[in-house]
Amino acid sequence: MPHANHATSVPVTIDDEKCIAEKGCRVCIDVCPLDVLAINPATGKAHMKYDECWYCMPCEVDCPTHAVKVEIPYLLR
Amino acid sequence: MSEPMTGGPKTDIVECDILVIGGGTGGPMAAIKAKERNPGLKVVLMEKANVKRSGAVSMGMDGLNNAVIPGYATPEQYVKEITVANDGIVHQKAVMAYAQGSYPMIQYLDSIGVKFEKDGSGEYNVRKVHHMGTYVLPMPEGHHVKKALYRQLRRLQVMITNRYMATRLLTGPDGQAAGVIGVNTRTSDFLVVRAKSVVLACGAAGRLGLPASGYLFGTYENPANCGDGYAMAYHAGAGLANLECYQINPLIKDYNGPACAYVTGPFGGYTANNKGERFIECDYWSGQMMKEFFSELQSGNGPVFLNMTHLAEETISEIETILHSNERPSRGRFHEGRGTNYRQRMVEMHISEIGFCSGHSASGVWVDENARTTVAGLYAAGDMASVPHNYMLGAFVNGGIAGQDAAEYCASTDLPAYDAGQLAAEQERVLAPTRRADGLTPYEMEFKARRLVNDYLQPPKVTAKYRIAQERFAEVRDDLAMLCVRDPHELMRALELQSILDCADMAAAASLYRTESRWGLYHWRVDHPATDNENWFCHTLLYKDADGRMAHTKRAVDTYVVPIPEEEMSAYHQLRTPTPLAAE
Structure with missing residues (x-):
């Protein structure tokens, strides 16, 4: 069974202007209990790779440059 | 101590005295108390996420729901309350061990920097939510819990392996715990940890039912807590107690987080029907309370709400400060999106999907008063162990009991062999x-x-x-x-x-x-x-039999250490208000 490409909107967004991943920062990626954030190879910045969010907020609260914003996933909003 | 295996997938093997699986709440405390008991032990803490922010209290906690503090409650009163709230099916010795460890643990947490609400004279500000006793201690600054734990883990030199998911326990020649097989969640490399004893602290089975929103991760529990601990215990031959006693919670509809009546109740908030009337006398989460909640939802009086509209501005501000900075801080963002302001509108509530969790219910891997499971050398603590209604403080106390007992156990135990097959x-x-x-x-x-x-x-x-x-x-x-x-x-x-x-x-x-x-x-x-x-x-115990099938047995309820008069056993059966009380 081949797979479809199924797009969803992601609840966690990262401001590329503020994100300092290129300096080696991995705070948001490290603290996510569900391991859904990763470095986007296209930009070198952090991004939400998997739409599996508990909207728990350590990524936003612990980010040293306030680059991360957590929204309530659309299905729950 | 690490040695690669030849052939097969990349596999490192580590040996230790005590392996703790789960770095949330009970797990770190098990590791801390084991090291405090015997600093010479090598203790490994394996965590699927990162210990800094893992588990149910990732963002801290807004209060203790079951604090047994001298002057407000005695261990005997608490044991009685929990026995009655669970229709008598409790292992009282384990509840008593928790109750006696409750106040020393609060003092310990206080000493490592966890903040609790105190009055002007420095006394703990305990509030009433339960039907009979007084056990709720607010933590308006409880968002630092994980940081305080992490400092202790580092200070005591507990070896932490983040991003390794435990998949199955290793068992020794006599069926005893012998370690675990873990797989890295980012590389799929294996890490085998051999140990003389193992503490399971993997949290609830919180991803069992599907949230009504359809969002798989929109659960009450941290969705990383998906039942790994129950599955591992089962496959290792441990007995699991009273799993039919599900966890079902009254939650903010769709958001699926706590409303949270324990926080708002002492300030005057209450659970109401669509007429704004109270219909239960007590907001403490028991199965009987949930049945009344369910009945009201199904009736013409549904849905059910948390009502705070009658409270004074300063009270509501205080509630908002607590609820929107602790445990589930995105609550405020959710209410904002819906245009729900506590001052003007009641918060719509619903019941959650089912799960297993002794934090609020009474099921889990069977443990006795020493946190021992039915498998030698295997311990369990926190939401996945069978001590009923143990909440965060229970995870700490029982985790500590497990760590201390495991330290004693491995002093007289050799590292068991394991089966390469x-x-x-x-x-x-x-x-x-x-x-x-x-x-x-x-x-x-x-x-x-x-x-x-x-x-x-x-x-x-x-x-x-x-x-x-x-x-x-x-x-x-x-x-x-x-x-x-x-x-x-x-x-x-x-x-x-x-x-x-x-x-x-x-x-x-x-x-x-x-x-x-x-x-x-x-x-x-x-x-x-x-x-x-x-x-x-x-009790009912579910276990894996010699043929690999699910089997059951009954376990008698041990003689009570705190006798309960017959007429008091039904206290939690009379939770519905006699006639609906008018809105205030």
């Missing part, structure tokens, strides 16, 4: 979905399994529906042969799905075994509506 077979099970080019995704298989849980297992429990559930779960299990993953992250989800399926099967089997109704909504069997104390005043 077991390791090879487990590695093959783990990696099977990586060997397929296409097939079913973990997402769709998990969605289906959990949707079936909702369709057939959600109380009221009907025998015919449960039999269908078992057939459907077996079909999903057959489909595991088509499960396929594209990366190590998806492999983690594929393994979690298998824990979820194990828990679903255990939920169905345990519920069918107990042919009576008990614990209000949690085990309301429509075909057996009466409580049958003659045959079922006992």
Whole structure:
């Protein structure tokens, strides 16, 4: 069974202007209990790779440059 | 101490004295107390996420729900309250061990920087929520819990392995705990930890039912807590107690987080129906309370709300400060999106999907008053162990008990041998979905399994529906042969799905075994509506038999250490207000 490409909107967004991943920062990626954030190879910045969010907020609260914003996933909003 | 294995997938092997699996709440405390008991022990803490922010209290906690503090409650009163709230089916010695450890643990947490609410003279500001006693201690600055724990883990030199998911326990020649097989969630490399004793602290089975929103991760529990601990304990031969006593919670509808009546209750907030009337006398989460909640939801008085509209501005501001900075801080953002302001509108509530969790309910891997399971050298603590209603403080206390007892145990134990064949077979099970080019995704298989849980297992429990559930779960299990993953992250989800399926099967089997109704909504069997104390005043233990099948046995309730007069046993059965009380 081949797979479809199924797009969803992601609840966690990262401001590329503020994100300092290129300096080696991995705070948001490290603290996510569900391991859904990763470095986007296209930009070198952090991004939400998997739409599996508990909207728990350590990524936003612990980010040293306030680059991360957590929204309530659309299905729950 | 690390040595690579030759052949097969990349595998490191580490040896230690005590292995703790789960770095949330009870796990870190088990590691801390084991090291404090014997600093010479090598203690490894394995965590699927990162210990800094893992588990149910990732963002801290807004209060202790079960503090037994001198002057407000005695251990005897607490044991009585919990016995009555659980229809008598409790191992009182374990509840007493918790109650006696409660105040020393609060003082310990205080000493390592966890903040509790105190009055002007520095005394703890304890509040009343339970039906009988006074046990709630607010933590308006409770968002630093994890940081305080992490400092202690570093200070005591506990070895931490983040991003390793434990998949199966290793057992020794006599069936004792011998370690664990772990797989890295980002590389799929294996880490085998051999240990003299193992503490399981993997949290609730909180990803069992499907949230009504359809969002798989929109659960009450941290969705990383998906039942891995229950599955591992089961496959290692441990007994699991009273799994039919589900966890079902009254939550903010759709958001699926706590409303939170324990915080708002002492300030004057209350659970109301659509007329703004109170219908229960006590907001403490018991099965009987949940049944009243369920009845109101189903009636013309539904839905159910949390009402704070009558409170003074300064009170509401204080509640907002606590609720929107602790435990589930995105609550404020959710209310904002809906235009819900506590001052003007009641908060719509609903009941959650089902799960297992002794934090608020009473099921879990059987443990005695020393946190020992039925497997030698294997301990369990926190939401996955059977000490009822233990909440965060119970996870700390029982984690500490487990760590201390494990330290004693391994002083007189050698490192058990393990079966290389077991390791090879487990590695093959783990990696099977990586060997397929296409097939079913973990997402769709998990969605289906959990949707079936909702369709057939959600109380009221009907025998015919449960039999269908078992057939459907077996079909999903057959489909595991088509499960396929594209990366190590998806492999983690594929393994979690298998824990979820194990828990679903255990939920169905345990519920069918107990042919009576008990614990209000949690085990309301429509075909057996009466409580049958003659045959079922006992624990049920579910275990894996010699043929690898789910089997059951009864375990008598031990003689109470705190006797309960007959007339007091029904206190939690009279929770509905005699006549609806007018809105204030």
